[in-house]
Amino acid sequence: MTAPTVEATTAAAAPAAVAGRRRWNAPLAFGLAGLGLVAALAVLGPVVWGAEAERLSGTAREGASAAHWLGTDALGRDVFARTMTATRLTLVMTALATGIAVIAGVLLGSAVWLAGHRVRELGLRLIDIMVSYPPVILALVVTAILGASPEATVIGIGIAGSPSFARLTANLAASVAGRDFVAMARLLGVPRRRLMLRHLMPNMAEPLLVLVSVAFATVLVSLSGLSFLGLGVQEPRYDWGSLLNAGLAGLYTNAAEAVGPAVAIVFTGLCAGFVGDGLAASFNPHERSPRRAARAAAAAPLTAPATATGAEADADDGAVLVAEDLSVVLPDGTRPVDGLSLRLAPGEIVGVVGESGSGKSLTAMSVARLLPEGPRAEARTLRLGDLDLLDPGTAGARRLATEIGVIYQDPTASFNPALKLGGQLTEAVRTHGGMDRATAREEAVERLRSVRVSSPEIRVRQYPHELSGGMRQRAMIAAALLTRPRLLIADEPTTALDVTVQADVLALLRETNERDGTTVLFISHDIGVVTAVCHRVLVMYAGRVVEELTAEELRAGRARHPYTRALLAATPRVSDDAGRLAAIPGRPPRPGERPAGCAYAPRCPLARDVCRRERPGPVPYGDAGGTAACHALTWSDETVGGDR
Template identity: 60%
Template sequence: MRICRTPGLPAGLTGLALILLLGIVAPLLWDDAATELTGAARQGISAEHWLGTDALGRDLLARVLVATRLTLLMTLAATSVAAVAGVLAGTAIWVAAPRVRELGLRLIDVMISYPALILALVVAAVLGAGPLASVVAIGLGGAPPFARLTANMAASVAQRDFVTTARLMGVPPSRLLTRHLLPNISGPLLVLLSVAFASILTALSGLSFLGLGVQSPQYDWGALLNTGLEALYTNPAEAVGPAVAITLTGVLAGFVGDGLAAGADPRATVSGKPAARERPRPEPSGRAPGGALLTVDALTIELPDGTSLVEDVTFHVMPGEIVGLVGESGSGKSLTAMAAARLLPDGLAPRAARLTLGDLDLDLDLAADDADPRRLATEIGIVHQDPSASFNPALRMGGQLTETLRVHQGVGRTKARAMAVAALEKVRITDPAAVVRQYPHELSGGMRQRAMIASAVLPGPKLLVADEPTTALDVTVQAEVLDLLRDINREQSTGILFISHDIDVVGALCHRVVVMYAGRVVEELPVAALRAGRARHPYTRALLAAGPRLKPNESMDLDLDLEWEARAPLATIPGRPPTPADRPAGCAFAVRCDIAEERCTMRVPRLRDGVACHVVSEDTDEGRRPASVPPEGGSVTVRGEAV
């Protein structure tokens, strides 16, 4: 876990360390002043007594400082009891028998439904008043939240393959707990631990305030607060001292919890902004033509540590045009598309010379709240990759399909429902009136994907971003979805940004193709050139050659059958695409390319005349054919990611 991710964390740790140090030294330095009886009773604030004195003439500031030790000891002990009991209970049920597990989960649900302080009062009433009873009562009362969080998190970890394998190998429950479950849920538990410390401190002080906690002659902050209320109108400082101590310690513990939460979440950022290095805005490339619907110019997306996931990506989509982004998994296609839709995950730092949708400025340096949410919701439609995760499973389809119409376009519920039924009918869903009353799980994968397309086009967007919409579907449904997208483009003149790892699908649907590799654009060409095999970049040619070809067999009846074209043995490209952190200084494809030269490893090739390749750019005859790419009609296989 990373630390010091938020400004409050070092402040919280420093403050708690000082309070802990105070708890150690205060009884040694000020115990006499805190316990000595004098005749100066009920004196107000003075240079000698900064908070005044109590009814027996004892210095109030000294008593608050000395009470720090007992208060912290009780709070730490009760927090430990709560954490240990809750974590053991939450994890033990997931290494026990199924019936014990079910009973334990129900018991945790019952315990969490009761307020911790009420449960603590019951325990304190049974055990009697005193510090030990208070620690046990508050500790047991604070255990259910730990048990609930641990049980929920252990549930997901316990179903993973490495835990299942350990069970099959006969690993004992105690080792499952310490080796496999606890290490994988420690981050959120540490966050809860700091939060519980503050709440337990307040609860212990509450018990002492009610007379059920520390008993005289011992005293903690809660007991001092109780006696201070008696002189609230004559000497308010007597109550203010312990109140400030309780509040300050709780706030500092909250700072620590906030910092631990940021450290536990690798996507978290400080102040909600990506923690990236300050860099100037890229210079415009000037390659985007006038009148473009979507313009992406010099887009770069970085991790907080400065690692580039997408680098200097430039392309455009004209009105009514279908542009395909193609490349292997991890090439940056989806990140580029989500940047255009302003849906990047938190923690990424995007920069671009220009990012516009018509006259709508999608400047990535602006906060999301600064953009017009109505235009973002209605002018950009998103078709996600996984239809099973596209809709809220707890809501019916009708409400989800019409939400944008009702919220951003002011369409009435009845009219919006009718429009949703019509949209479902256009995407060829049978009985759309019944579908709007169903839940997402009642639809098949193909129907959910059609419904998502209907939802995306229902507000009449100018641009439709389709992020691998056919990946999770079978071949027949894939063809139907592609037909739907083609019809939408033809009938409504909707511009489409289509993302796919399948270059054959892109070639069948799109007007123009942008090929990406390792976060960069390596080639941009019309689909006619792609279909004709006139790709220039070695990577694009390899992707094309990887697809099977069907041709009629001259010896057979053309109307009856087809057979696979005879071809050379499959060629391969050794290696895998580099990770963003290991991207080389030169061309990222150079280590897998048969025509690479020494200069290819020295500097990144720039996109010139639609291709980013040092060798091809200087060749007037479409570049040299890579030795691993067979003649037209052959095939090549890329080891690693399927393409």
């Protein structure tokens, strides 16, 4: 029996730590207690003080006394009793108007985000215009059209408050949509409506809750203000705003008549604010207890596995992935990836290495069709087997969900923090594989076990934050492999991990490749990692492939392009004598400032005039099929040196 690893111990301790956290806090407790008191008064007020509130007496405008705590109004009615009785109508109107604002705003914001790019831009501009107008003005327009009444006031204030929720919902959706777990859900073919409900809404709850609390207080003040102006509740009904208006006339003889409803308005608004802040902290997805967390949204109906459609592509060589002259084009015409070509054979691990900003991840996301809005992929050929990735169609998009797996750099951002691990792992096989919940759960447990996740039966019931970093990355590999993809894209999967966990993750990728024959596109900036796991390596610089060679040749230092040799010189080796590593002078050019000739020429010690004028093409060298896009290879072998 082996000893438990540090990661397993840490992960196992997570539930206890999470369960021990205090979910209650002082603002939440105070706010709930205050609103509970107000709600109780709303229920009991008309019953207990209703008769007293309507009883007339001969003591008009009497000051505060033991018989009348807040004095009497102009008709001799008890002001305290009327304030308590008015709680019900005031609270009901505020809740209804807030509900209208929340529902209408969230629906509008969601519809704007789910729409196409042009409709979205137009919708956001219209929302901005609506937000720029004070809510009271719109409410005044509505009440002028419908007439002064509680119903018209509620509708007007509710509609006037909806643009704030619409803008926040649309902005939050755009922000959360850029995270890795949403990109993974898109790759899995999750419909946009379900993507919004299942993956985006839970991660937008905290700011929306805060805005609900602010909106409740704002609506309360707005409704009371309209009633104070005589445009809201009309006699014989009354709310706190109309009582405040009535008390203004006797402010200098009996201030308590106005102070009573004013204190009620302020106290209720403050309690609403405390509740919002307390809930935002208490129900933070990263802090909640698994035993008391809200259940994930129900899964979508099962669908049958998608079948391949479209014309048969040239697959005479059986290549899993073929890209010819692939470019990523920004809206302004800039090409951060420019004319890249690659071909991946079945069971091959191909590494893509280069400095940050060289276009590695954009290349990978182009293949997976996960580019963000704005950039677009262009290519002479871009296919996955017989599937045209430039225009896969509906059936092809479903195939992408099962034939491509993606492992992201940051395991923390790879999972939705608001959903348990099991539901996220099984989403693809349930949606596209036709599996029921129990079978999919068993498959997920087995896949977690295959990547050496301890106690997988427990892990599928936990939230991602309850796992250690290495455990999350193993779970990410399990999620990517659950559909048994033909192509696995590993986008810097070891960058955020310590060296011992890195070695374990690399071993898992090699094991998966050997066991299942999965083709792997491995993205990294670390030459040492690439040479350890890959069969063949593409070296990228400034959005272009500058050299292609086998990992064995790279390990041996037989690279021929000056940039690749500079990267090797800057890579520490255990066998090297102690000393400073070589540094590459200068910086890579920006995509829009790429020179006409060789992009590396400004930093290259071998550059000549031809390098600055003409872009070099790939030049074959050696017996292993290596190529380097360098003019120097056409001058002499000695120019770039022999073996390192």
